[in-house]
Amino acid sequence: MVLQKRLDYELIGYQVPKGSRSARGKSVARKKADDNGMFAFELLATVAGKLLSEEENDLPLTNCNGKTLHSITKESVKEEHKDEEKPLKTEPCDQGSCDESILISDVDQLRQAQNFVVKNHGQTSSGEVSYPIFKNSCVGKSEIRANDDAFDSYAGSARGDCNERHSRSFSGYHEGKVSTLRDLMEEDVKPPALVSSDSSVELPPCPVRTPEGDSFTKHVNNMGIVSRDDDENSSGCTQPSKANAKAYRPQRIGNKRIKRSVAYKYWKAPTISKDGQPSNTDPDMKPVYRNKKMCCTRRRIGPQTCTPFKKRKLAGTSSFLTSEEGVSREYISGPPEKFIKGETTGSVASVHGVPGASSSLSGQKSSTESGEFHVKLNIKSFRVPELFIEIPEDATVGSLKRTVMEAVTAILGGGLRVGVLLQGKKVRDDNKTLLQAGISHHDKIDTLGFTLEPNTAHTPPPLESSEEPALLLPCDAPKPLSRLPASPLPNPVDVPELPSDHPLAIMGSLIESDQDSAPTPPEVSLDKTSPNSQALVPVPAMNVEALAVVPLPRKLRRNELVQRRIRRPFSVSEVEALVQAVEKLGTGRWRDVKLRAFDNAKHRTYVDLKDKWKTLVHTARISPQQRRGEPVPQELLDRVLSSHAYWSQHQAKLHVKQQSEACLLL
DNA sequence: TTTAGGG
DNA sequence: CCCTAAA
Numbered sequence: 001m002v003l004q005k006r007l008d009y010e011l012i013g014y015q016v017p018k019g020s021r022s023a024r025g026k027s028v029a030r031k032k033a034d035d036n037g038m039f040a041f042e043l044l045a046t047v048a049g050k051l052l053s054e055e056e057n058d059l060p061l062t063n064c065n066g067k068t069l070h071s072i073t074k075e076s077v078k079e080e081h082k083d084e085e086k087p088l089k090t091e092p093c094d095q096g097s098c099d100e101s102i103l104i105s106d107v108d109q110l111r112q113a114q115n116f117v118v119k120n121h122g123q124t125s126s127g128e129v130s131y132p133i134f135k136n137s138c139v140g141k142s143e144i145r146a147n148d149d150a151f152d153s154y155a156g157s158a159r160g161d162c163n164e165r166h167s168r169s170f171s172g173y174h175e176g177k178v179s180t181l182r183d184l185m186e187e188d189v190k191p192p193a194l195v196s197s198d199s200s201v202e203l204p205p206c207p208v209r210t211p212e213g214d215s216f217t218k219h220v221n222n223m224g225i226v227s228r229d230d231d232e233n234s235s236g237c238t239q240p241s242k243a244n245a246k247a248y249r250p251q252r253i254g255n256k257r258i259k260r261s262v263a264y265k266y267w268k269a270p271t272i273s274k275d276g277q278p279s280n281t282d283p284d285m286k287p288v289y290r291n292k293k294m295c296c297t298r299r300r301i302g303p304q305t306c307t308p309f310k311k312r313k314l315a316g317t318s319s320f321l322t323s324e325e326g327v328s329r330e331y332i333s334g335p336p337e338k339f340i341k342g343e344t345t346g347s348v349a350s351v352h353g354v355p356g357a358s359s360s361l362s363g364q365k366s367s368t369e370s371g372e373f374h375v376k377l378n379i380k381s382f383r384v385p386e387l388f389i390e391i392p393e394d395a396t397v398g399s400l401k402r403t404v405m406e407a408v409t410a411i412l413g414g415g416l417r418v419g420v421l422l423q424g425k426k427v428r429d430d431n432k433t434l435l436q437a438g439i440s441h442h443d444k445i446d447t448l449g450f451t452l453e454p455n456t457a458h459t460p461p462p463l464e465s466s467e468e469p470a471l472l473l474p475c476d477a478p479k480p481l482s483r484l485p486a487s488p489l490p491n492p493v494d495v496p497e498l499p500s501d502h503p504l505a506i507m508g509s510l511i512e513s514d515q516d517s518a519p520t521p522p523e524v525s526l527d528k529t530s531p532n533s534q535a536l537v538p539v540p541a542m543n544v545e546a547l548a549v550v551p552l553p554r555k556l557r558r559n560e561l562v563q564r565r566i567r568r569p570f571s572v573s574e575v576e577a578l579v580q581a582v583e584k585l586g587t588g589r590w591r592d593v594k595l596r597a598f599d600n601a602k603h604r605t606y607v608d609l610k611d612k613w614k615t616l617v618h619t620a621r622i623s624p625q626q627r628r629g630e631p632v633p634q635e636l637l638d639r640v641l642s643s644h645a646y647w648s649q650h651q652a653k654l655h656v657k658q659q660s661e662a663c664l665l666l
Numbered sequence: 667t668t669t670a671g672g673g
Numbered sequence: 674c675c676c677t678a679a680a
Contacts, residue, residue, distance in 0.1 A: 588670085589669095591668060606667095606668070606669085610670075614670095
C-alpha cells in the first residue's frame, strides 16, 4: 500500500545570483532509490531558498557566457501577474558577489541530513530518481520521474488557481534566470527520454500569456535549477541561455504537457526592497519593475504577514518510484523551515511550507502559520499478516473463502488500533505533537510507519504468546510498492491527514501495503495429504521484513489459535456411516462410534458425531421444507428416528435399572 | 477423556 | 461447532 503524503511548499521560483557558480559542478542530487522523491523538492527548495536569502536584493544574472540576463525578482513576478506583457528588465548586479559555496554547502548538508547523494547527472542509475539540480552554471536540469496521472491531476488542480492573482505558475523567467520547482516537477513527470527529447517549454495551465519574453516559460540559464526544456538544445552550459525571451517561447506539446505545468507560488517581495520600500506593503501586490534593483525575497506566509499571494501547492508523493502505481502524487513546494532559518537576509521572508491544510490543489491561501505543515497521508492498502490455513482439498472454494474470512475476522474482529512507528520505534504518547515526537525532524523522519494492530481489548487473552503483529505497515516503501504482491483488503485504511510541523518529516514515510481482494490469501496452503482440515492458524508475520519492524504484543493472537474450526457439513455418506454405527452401538458411546466409523476422519471428533446425531434427530423431526443444507435421504432419517427411539428407551431402561438398583441398595 | 447438553 | 459440567 502506499501512503501518500502531501507537502506544501511555498517556494516557487528564485533568482539566481550572478556569482553563484557553485552550481556548475553538474552536480546532481540523487535520492536513494528507497527514498522519496520529495527530497528532491526539498533540496531544490532549499537551494532556491538559499539563493534567495543570499541575494535578496536584485542581482544581475548572467548566462554561461557571462552575458547579463534579465533578472527576475519576486516582485517582478508579482508584477508579471498583473502585467504579463511587461517585459522583465535586466539589472546590473548591485549586490556583492554571491558565494557559490553556499549552495554547495547546502547541498552537502542536505545530503547528510537527508542522505542525498550528489552525483553527476550522468551517473543516475535506473531505478533511482535523479534530481539533477545543477547541471552547470549555465544550465540546470531537473529530472524527476513521476506518474503522469498524478501530475496531471496535480496540474489540474493547480490550474484552478490560474486566474487568481499570484497564483500563476511560472516555470522560469528569462532564460536560465529563474528555475522553479515547477521545472522539476514538470521534468519529473516525464520519463527521462521524453524529457530530453522535449525541448518545448511548458506553459502554465492557466490562460496566461507570456509576454514577449514569455517570462513564464523561460528558464534560468545561469544557475540553479533549470528545466530540461532549456536544456534540450544545449546539454549543459555550452549553450548560452537566450537572453531573448522570444527565443524561448514555450511550445505546447499537448494538453498533457500543459496540464503538467505546475503552478507555483510566487514569493512576495521582501518587506524591504532595494529602494527601501517594503515590497509587501502593497497588499495588492502591485507589480513593480525595478530596473536597477529587483528584490527577491521570500515572504512568509502567514496570517500575520497577510500574504497577498495565493499559494499553489505542489503535491509530491514519495511514490515516485513506482509509476505503475498510478498513485496520485503530490509534490511539495517550498523548503522546510529548517533551511529557511539559515537565511541571512533580514528583509527576506523565508520560504516555508504552506501551513494551511488547504488542499494543495485547491490553491487556497492558507491562513495558517508558516510553521505548520499539513500532510495528507493516504494508506492505500495494507498487507494482511500471514495466515496459515489447513483445509481439506475436497473443501469447496466457498468454504475456503469462509475460512479465510473467519481467520481474518478473528484477527481483526476485535477492532484495530493504529500505531505510529518512527524509525521503527513505536510512538506511544498520543499527546505528543508530531514535533515532539520527532516526526518533524528531518533526521528522524525517514521512516514513519503505521501499524494496524488487533485490538486486544476485545479478545480474551489466550494461550500462547506466539502472536505477531497483525498488521504492520512499514513506511519505507518504495520498494515494497513495486513488489507488493498483495492481497488487498477490501477496505483500505485511510489516514486522512496528519499535521506535521515539517512537511519533510513525513516524506520518508511511505506506507504501502498490499491488499488482496482475493479471499484466499496467498499463504493459504491446502493440505492435500490429509483429508482432514484443521482450524485456521494465523501465522505471525514477523518473518516478513516489513512487518518485522515492531513486534506487537503477542496476546492478540490467542484467539486465533482458538479459532473456531472450519465448518464441515456431513456428507450423506458420513451420515450413513454414523447412522449405521449408532444403530449398532447406540447413543452414548460416541467414542466407539468414532472409532468404528470415523476413525480415519480426524476432523470428526466424537463430540462432532454426537452433535451430528443430535441434529439428525432434529432434522428428522422437522418438515423437509425446513431442512437446510445437503438433503439427507429420508430413509436415513427414518433410521435415525427409530434408532434414536430405541436407544433412548434402552438408555431409559438402563437408567431405571440403575435407579432401581440404587433403591435396592438403599 | 468422554458424555451429555446447552449455546 | 463451541463450551463445559460431570462423570
